[in-house]
Amino acid sequence: MKTLKSILMLSVFLSGVLGLSACNSSDAGAQSKQKVVYHVNYDDPGQQEAALRNIQNHINAIGAENLDLRLVLHGKGVSMVARAKEDMNLQSKIVNLKEQKVAFKICNNTLVGKKINPDTDLFEVTKDDLVPSGVAELAILQSQGYAYIKP
Amino acid sequence: MKTPPSSYEMMVSFADGELDIDDRELLLTLLDLDADLNRQVWELRKLKDMVELSYQELPQLPESIEKTPRRATGWGWQLATALSVAALTFVSYLLFVANGAAHQAAVPAPVAAAEVAPTETRILLHLTHYSRDIADELLNEVEYLLRENRTPGRPIRIEVVVNGRGLDLLRANVTDFPDRIRRLHDEFGNVTFAACNNTLQRLQRETGETIVLVPEAVIVNSGVVEAIQRQRQGWVYIDV
Numbered sequence: 001m002k003t004l005k006s007i008l009m010l011s012v013f014l015s016g017v018l019g020l021s022a023c024n025s026s027d028a029g030a031q032s033k034q035k036v037v038y039h040v041n042y043d044d045p046g047q048q049e050a051a052l053r054n055i056q057n058h059i060n061a062i063g064a065e066n067l068d069l070r071l072v073l074h075g076k077g078v079s080m081v082a083r084a085k086e087d088m089n090l091q092s093k094i095v096n097l098k099e100q101k102v103a104f105k106i107c108n109n110t111l112v113g114k115k116i117n118p119d120t121d122l123f124e125v126t127k128d129d130l131v132p133s134g135v136a137e138l139a140i141l142q143s144q145g146y147a148y149i150k151p
Numbered sequence: 152m153k154t155p156p157s158s159y160e161m162m163v164s165f166a167d168g169e170l171d172i173d174d175r176e177l178l179l180t181l182l183d184l185d186a187d188l189n190r191q192v193w194e195l196r197k198l199k200d201m202v203e204l205s206y207q208e209l210p211q212l213p214e215s216i217e218k219t220p221r222r223a224t225g226w227g228w229q230l231a232t233a234l235s236v237a238a239l240t241f242v243s244y245l246l247f248v249a250n251g252a253a254h255q256a257a258v259p260a261p262v263a264a265a266e267v268a269p270t271e272t273r274i275l276l277h278l279t280h281y282s283r284d285i286a287d288e289l290l291n292e293v294e295y296l297l298r299e300n301r302t303p304g305r306p307i308r309i310e311v312v313v314n315g316r317g318l319d320l321l322r323a324n325v326t327d328f329p330d331r332i333r334r335l336h337d338e339f340g341n342v343t344f345a346a347c348n349n350t351l352q353r354l355q356r357e358t359g360e361t362i363v364l365v366p367e368a369v370i371v372n373s374g375v376v377e378a379i380q381r382q383r384q385g386w387v388y389i390d391v
Contacts, residue, residue, distance in 0.1 A: 039390065075288045076284075119332060132299075135295075135296060139387040142387040142388070148387075150173075150390040
């Protein structure tokens with residue numbers, strides 16, 4: 001099952017990459033940015049850091065200037081920015097990605113449900129980083145042409 | 152038969168449904184004994200489903216929905232189809248004569264809109280594992296989305312597709328939330344819970360028991376194929 005899922009994900013990713021190269025050949029303007037949304041809803045630290053590594057590799061391959069990359073954290077995935085409060089190593093990875101224009105989007109439903117205060121419990125999460133629902137955000141972004149990747 | 156029963160050729164022939172009765176019986180016995188072999192065969196069957204799918208010209212609804220033995224669900228589909236055909240005919244008629252009787256279409260029109268409106272949000276949630284937490288979160292999300300989009304003009308359709316361990320969500324004696332599933336299904340007409348028949352059959356063979364699903368579940372041939380088809384039809388895909 002995991003293999004099949006990886007194939008699915010990979011094909012989505014590849015079609016995005018191919019789409020980008022097609023765009024690049026004709027026009028390198030802002031319109032040709034590859035739009036991608038990454039989805040994290042699990043709390044395993046190893047898996048979360050692998051996801052961040054995937055994103056960094058993605059940026060390395062395409063170039064930050066060619067990417068419009070969002071990361072949606074919801075459910076257990078919110079633990080990533082909670083853990084970063086204490087984990088300096090994780091902090092630097094997150095800051096690094098943000099400097100490369102990765103937008104972190106945190107599900108407000110989850111925060112309300114788990115009684116998490118973004119100002120005190122999470123690492124660098126502002127009002128602008130909150131979205132009402134993580135799943136709805138994924139739906140909106142996909143309908144706007146963002147490729148969906150779940151690492 | 153010269154090839155050994157567990158050979159790759161045999162498995163492929165089995166997956167393609169091309170074995171004669173004796174070989175088939177032999178292989179089925181082997182499958183019961185060998186979990187690894189069993190898994191390989193089911194991967195092959197999935198692959199076959201996917202290959203068939205890629206040669207299919209037009210996306211279509213899985214046949215199994217109509218074959219579903221569940222009376223209520225079957226009626227639901229037939230009713231929805233009948234209503235949408237009726238509503239579409241009516242809407243065309245309205246467009247043709249351009250009179251002001253649009254309000255009379257209030258009852259069937261939403262069904263038609265749900266079938267054809269390009270602005271409708273259609274979300275497929277794909278579940279392949281199960282725990283109480285995951286199921287709880289999933290049902291919370293489903294309920295939130297359905298409530299948020301309840302206002303007219305924001306049509307939404309949600310399908311939860313389960314296969315592998317995800318099937319537990321829809322197993323009558325296993326799921327932690329039979330009542331919530333029933334309530335969501337009864338309260339909102341625009342959510343579907345679909346179970347993978349491949350997983351169902353495999354579990355029945357492995358356990359020797361009859362797997363009973365909650366009455367709200369519909370059965371699709373393959374969860375993976377359903378996920379691919381829905382994406383082709385423009386649905387948003389979310390891996391839960």
